Amino acid sequence: MMAHRTFQLSGRSWGKAMAAEAARDGLGRVRRQISIESLLEWAFADECASIDFEDAGTLAPGYGAIGNAYLMAQRGALGCRIDGGGRSLPDPDADLVAAAVAMLPEGCGGRRMAVQIAELARARAMPDAFVGVQPRCEPKDWHVNPYGRRAKTMSLGIEIDSSGRKARRHDVQVCPVVYRPDGSQVASARRNYLQWWSALSELRITFEIHTNLSRWSVDECMPPMTPWKKTLAE
Structure with missing residues (x-):
């Protein structure tokens, strides 16, 4: 289940609105501020990054098993680059985002949550938490x-x-x-939403600590943690 959002797009889709401010860090990189949710949408929806769990026997169906490093190593062994069809490779930052998602700890949902995050980001959506739904x-x-x-x-x-x-x-x-929906369905959906939110918080902190993205600086913006509570208050 997922809750969709609508966007007005012009040119190439960039997910949600991104801050126009750019700051130069200590290494001389000019990086643009972006929220973790927008970063995921950019990586998986715009750059078409793929999750690689590194062990081919447990790869999630529909997700690529190779990244830029593997492709460059294969081309080096071949000694040339083959012209032809296909698509351009994802931005290196997008590969770093996909790698961080694939390494989510079990406490944040592990591989199951990694796949869900990628699917939701591609759809520019968030998990359905039955906000405002009356049984x-x-x-x-x-x-x-x-x-x-x-x-x-x-x-x-x-x-x-x-x-x-x-x-x-x-x-x-x-x-x-x-x-319908009964109490158990609502509770299960909201537990899943909270785990998704925790996984995004884990990723945000990871990029905030390592600052290894060359184009982006992840800010503190997060989706609402319990959006259903605002509806109940109203």
Whole structure:
């Protein structure tokens, strides 16, 4: 489940709006401020970076297993570069972002969360936390025929009505109902959102400490930690 956001794009898509300010660091690099969420969207959606878990037997389906370093080593062994189709390689910073995502610790969700982060970043989305969703009471099951659908009922048994001159038998029918989404679904989705948020916080701190990106400087901006609480307050 994911909650999508809409953007107005011009030219090449750059994810969410990025700060225009650029600062020169101690190594002389001019780096632009960016949030961790925008950085992930740039790496996976714009640069099409791939996650490499380094052991081919456990690679997630749909994710590339090679990066720039591997390709350069292979070209060096071959002694030439082959012209032809394909696409340009991701920016080196994008490969660093993908590598950091692949190395997420188990406490932040490990490989499962790494794959989810990449998928959400490519879709420019965040996990669905059922923000503002009110549980609805619905029939547990439906009976569908060419004339439409109606709620399925079940019998509780026969009841004898002796209020009149003659006793009558009534088949007592009830309609089982459920609440969707139920409490367990909402709780599970919000636990997943909190773990996603924690993983982004871990990545933000990682890039803040190592400052190994040549083009970007990750700022302190983070998605809301518990967006559903604001809705409840309103």
